Amino acid sequence: MAKLNRIVVVGASLAGLRAVQALRAADFAGDITLIGAENHAPYNRPPLSKSVLNGDDDISLPGAEQLAGDWLRNRRATALRTDDRLVVLDDGSEATFDGLVVATGASPRRFAAQPAGVHSLRTVDDALALRTELAAEPAHVTVIGGGFIGSEVASTARQQGISVTLVDAGSHPMVATLGSHGAQWLARHHARHGVDLISGVRALGFDGGSRATAVLLSDGRRIPTDVVVAGTGVEPNTDWLRGSGLKLDNGVVCTSSLFAEGESSIVAAGDVARWSHPLFDGELVRVEHWANANEQGALAVRNLLAGPAQAETYAAVPSFATHIHGARIQVAGLPALADTERVLIDESDEDRLVVTFASHGILVGAVAVNAPKDLIRLKRAIAARTSSKEVTD
Numbered sequence: 229m230a231k232l233n234r235i236v237v238v239g240a241s242l243a244g245l246r247a248v249q250a251l252r253a254a255d256f257a258g259d260i261t262l263i264g265a266e267n268h269a270p271y272n273r274p275p276l277s278k279s280v281l282n283g284d285d286d287i288s289l290p291g292a293e294q295l296a297g298d299w300l301r302n303r304r305a306t307a308l309r310t311d312d313r314l315v316v317l318d319d320g321s322e323a324t325f326d327g328l329v330v331a332t333g334a335s336p337r338r339f340a341a342q343p344a345g346v347h348s349l350r351t352v353d354d355a356l357a358l359r360t361e362l363a364a365e366p367a368h369v370t371v372i373g374g375g376f377i378g379s380e381v382a383s384t385a386r387q388q389g390i391s392v393t394l395v396d397a398g399s400h401p402m403v404a405t406l407g408s409h410g411a412q413w414l415a416r417h418h419a420r421h422g423v424d425l426i427s428g429v430r431a432l433g434f435d436g437g438s439r440a441t442a443v444l445l446s447d448g449r450r451i452p453t454d455v456v457v458a459g460t461g462v463e464p465n466t467d468w469l470r471g472s473g474l475k476l477d478n479g480v481v482c483t484s485s486l487f488a489e490g491e492s493s494i495v496a497a498g499d500v501a502r503w504s505h506p507l508f509d510g511e512l513v514r515v516e517h518w519a520n521a522n523e524q525g526a527l528a529v530r531n532l533l534a535g536p537a538q539a540e541t542y543a544a545v546p547s548f549a550t551h552i553h554g555a556r557i558q559v560a561g562l563p564a565l566a567d568t569e570r571v572l573i574d575e576s577d578e579d580r581l582v583v584t585f586a587s588h589g590i591l592v593g594a595v596a597v598n599a600p601k602d603l604i605r606l607k608r609a610i611a612a613r614t615s616s617k618e619v620t621d
């Protein structure tokens with residue numbers, strides 16, 4: 229493996245920061261250029277849909293202080309010229325590299341016309357804008373999309389005493405992530421906490437001209453509202469890589485050790501990476517979880533320095549945790565890959581639920597509500613590719 233002298237990291241958030249820290253930890257003596265489109269130092273996103281909306285400003289990301297301003301902020305990569313080994317920036321300048329880390333994350337899907345009063349939630353600026361609107365005590369908020377972020381916002385708004393409608397296109401919110409039992413539990417949980425849940429219906433647009441005053445639904449209904457939150461999922465930030473020769477398909481397609489397919493000096497990490505997961509028969513997966521970006525940023529760099537022949541695969545069990553209306557919901561593995569699901573515990577009166585997911589008889593996922601010890605046990609069982617028959621309550 230040729231010695232690397234100049235490494236460029238594109239994307240200055242969690243995965244990009246961990247990449248830079250790993251370079252320093254490895255005593256990398258060459259040049260490091262970190263390029264970030266935001267005008268903020270790297271920060272923590274999970275609080276944006278939770279504590280920040282309740283007035284807490286702590287979004288600090290441990291390690292961000294080590295950058296000490298030594299990076300390009302408010303600067304966007306617009307193209308990658310793979311043959312010339314350079315990244316083109318939005319001010320026309322170029323950054324040459326002999327090793328590249330792609331850590332550009334993901335951006336929210338937006339409505340074609342998104343008038344004032346309709347909020348997406350990805351950045352600290354998005355969160356502060358939404359917080360200001362919620363602080364004005366709106367009579368009614370409509371959340372479009374019942375995924376984690378939409379459900380968290382619905383929960384926070386209810387906590388603040390605001391009337392909430394949650395519109396979700398699926399049969400139940402988060403059915404792909406939580407499976408059918410988990411999603412049915414979540415629907416009941418939202419209802420018990422006063423959320424007016426409308427499932428199986430799409431939001432098509434808005435009434436009200438320059439500021440949305442109502443949400444228009446695919447079944448013809450019109451929901452008058454003061455504030456709208458669009459939580460309709462994200463798309464990986466790969467536009468700048470079009471035409472670069474990198475394989476793009478719902479993210480940067482990577483090997484099991486995070487090298488962009490066909491490349492030996494370009495790696496990807498975090499929400500933008502779609503890699504061949506060793507635990508799930510090499511299935512290409514893209515994971516939008518904090519722990520994934522946190523670990524992949526560092527591993528991608530270690531692999532870049534070591535070269536593909538010495539590289540380590542990334543085989544961690546994906547995992548995610550959140551609180552919605554006071555219940556702790558945890559997911560391990562990838563329930564979406566399952567052909568069967570089995571309820572191990574369902575104690576409705578205590579809001580305790582444990583569901584396992586298997587593919588061809590092998591455990592691939594678990595969902596736990598208020599059952600953290602079960603989740604730890606099941607996560608280990610997923611990592612060990614345990615037969616679902618061996619898993620009992």
Ligand SMILES: Cc1cc2nc3c(=O)[nH]c(=O)nc-3n(C[C@H](O)[C@H](O)[C@H](O)COP(=O)(O)OP(=O)(O)OC[C@H]3O[C@@H](n4cnc5c(N)ncnc54)[C@H](O)[C@@H]3O)c2cc1C
Pocket residue numbers: 238239240241242243244263264265266272273274275276277303304305306331332333334349350351377465468497498499500515516517518519521547548549550
């Ligand atoms: C509101 C919210 C709540 C969340 N809650 C949880 C949670 O509870 N638990 C959990 O596990 N995960 C949660 N997540 C997900 C988690 O925050 C992400 O998985 C994580 O931030 C991914 O990190 P990343 O570095 O890969 O990408 P990102 O954090 O998306 O960062 C990518 C960075 O690259 C920059 N960029 C993009 N394109 C370019 C370009 N062309 N040039 C230069 N820079 C560019 C972007 O501006 C951004 O700063 C949440 C996310 C959000 C938005």
